[in-house]
Structures are given as structure tokens and as C-alpha cells.
């Protein structure tokens with residue numbers, strides 16, 4: 701009991717902006733002259749790379765109004781059995797993490813905001829049904845607007861692995877693809893030290909919200925998921941669980957039509 705109430709106090713403290721007043725900004729990585737963390741993780745040399753259709757090359761994306769997209773947004777957990785087109789996937793990836801401006805070698809601005817433009821996330825995509833892509837686990841490379849294929853997988857086995865790692869939320873395994881975001885806390889800690897963690901969580905919300913809104917332009921379905929087995933999901937995407945770990949995920953697909961219900 702005591703431990704629970706301590707943790708609640710700790711959690712509430714963390715939600716406030718008190719950490720900022722306690723940070724010794726002279727001891728952060730940036731102040732000590734530590735190298736700026738890379739914008740994106742290196743790509744394994746043997747990874748197959750897939751170029752994605754670029755802005756404007758998205759024939760399946762409807763030009764709906766932002767008012768309509770916001771009005772219609774909702775969490776949808778039922779997916780059509782049809783695959784997503786590659787241009788639809790490219791559009792969604794651009795919406796969640798696309799680079800809109802390279803400031804310099806170590807800083808980019810994206811389609812989402814981020815505290816101090818630190819952008820602490822990587823986007824992994826567990827592909828189950830995307831036209832032209834072999835099922836497997838991929839990582840989005842925002843700088844190149846490409847995908848790197850990290851491993852191939854049997855779609856059925858990957859679907860089961862995803863649902864299990866999502867604590868039995870079966871709809872996660874029925875999607876056409878699952879976006880799995882990892883956090884690399886040091887990218888933000890490098891500047892903000894112990895004040896980094898609250899803003900990393902805030903940053904993640906913006907990413908998922910852009911996905912929700914973008915899904916409305918492809919008759920898509922998505923649902924933010926924060927309940928998952930940390931160790932299993934880290935293993936699924938192949939990260940170490942310390943310097944990089946899963947923070948949020950969202951299955952995506954076309955929404956199920958009335959005939960499929």
C-alpha cells in the first residue's frame with residue numbers, strides 16, 4: 701500500500717513541471733559538449749530498403765478538409781481484410797514523423813511538434829497486409845522517406861505475436877500494419893536532463909493524434925494503444941529496452957465496411 705501511494709506521489713510529481721527547476725542545466729549532455737544524438741538510428745547494413753511514394757504521389761489519399769477529419773476522428777478497432785496501398789502507408793508515415801525541413805545535420809523539423817525539436821522517437825512498422833511489401837518488421841527512415849526491412853515474418857505468426865505482446869488485444873493483430881513507436885530518451889535528456897521525460901510522453905501524443913487525423917483521409921481505422929507487454933514488444937521490434945524501448949503503438953488499416961461486419 702505504502703509503495704503504491706509513494707508511486708502515485710512520484711507519478712504526480714512527474715506530471716508537473718517541477719523537474720525543470722531541479723535540473724542542473726550545466727550538467728546536461730548538451731552543456732558538457734557531448735555529441736548531439738543522431739536524428740535516426742543507423743540502418744543495419746543487410747536491411748532491404750524500400751523507397752516510399754513522396755508527398756503528392758499519393759493517389760489513394762483523399763483531399764478532405766481538416767474540419768471533416770477532426771470531426772470524424774475516432775478510435776476504430778475493426779479492420780477490413782483488404783491490404784493498405786503503399787502510398788497510403790507512405791502518407792501515414794509522413795503524417796506521424798515526416799521531415800518537413802532539415803535545419804542542419806543534427807536537427808530537423810517534422811510534421812509533428814516536439815519539445816526542443818528533439819524528436820525522441822523511431823517508428824517501427826509490423827507489416828501484415830501492405831500491397832507490395834513482404835510481411836515483417838520494418839523501420840521508417842524519415843530522413844530518406846524510406847523503409848528499412850529488419851526481418852521478414854510469416855504474417856499469421858506475426859499477427860499472433862502482436863496480439864500477445866498487446867496483452868491479448870486481438871484487434872492489434874487483425875490490422876494491416878501496426879505502428880510501434882520507440883523512445884530514445886537520451887535525445888531529449890541530452891538537452892533537458894531529468895526534465896526530459898514528461899515532454900517525451902507529451903510528444904508521443906502529438907504523433908498518435910496526427911495518425912488518427914491522417915487515417916480519416918484514407919477511410920482508415922486506428923486506435924492508440926498504451927497497454928502492452930513491455931518486454932515482449934521491445935523484443936518484437938528488436939530494441940534493447942534501456943536506451944530504446946517501446947512507448948506507444950497503433951494498429952492501422954482500412955475500416956471494415958458494412959458488408960464485412
Ligand SMILES: Cc1cc2nc3c(=O)[nH]c(=O)nc-3n(C[C@H](O)[C@H](O)[C@H](O)COP(=O)(O)O)c2cc1C
Nearest residue numbers: 773774775776777869905908923924925926927928
Ligand atoms: C494514451 C492512450 C492509450 C490508449 N490505450 C488503449 C489501449 O491500450 N487499448 C484500447 O483499446 N484503446 C486504447 N486507447 C483508446 C481509448 O480507449 C479511446 O481514445 C477512448 O475510449 C475514447 O474513444 P475515441 O478515441 O473514439 O474518442 C488509448 C487512448 C489513448 C489516448
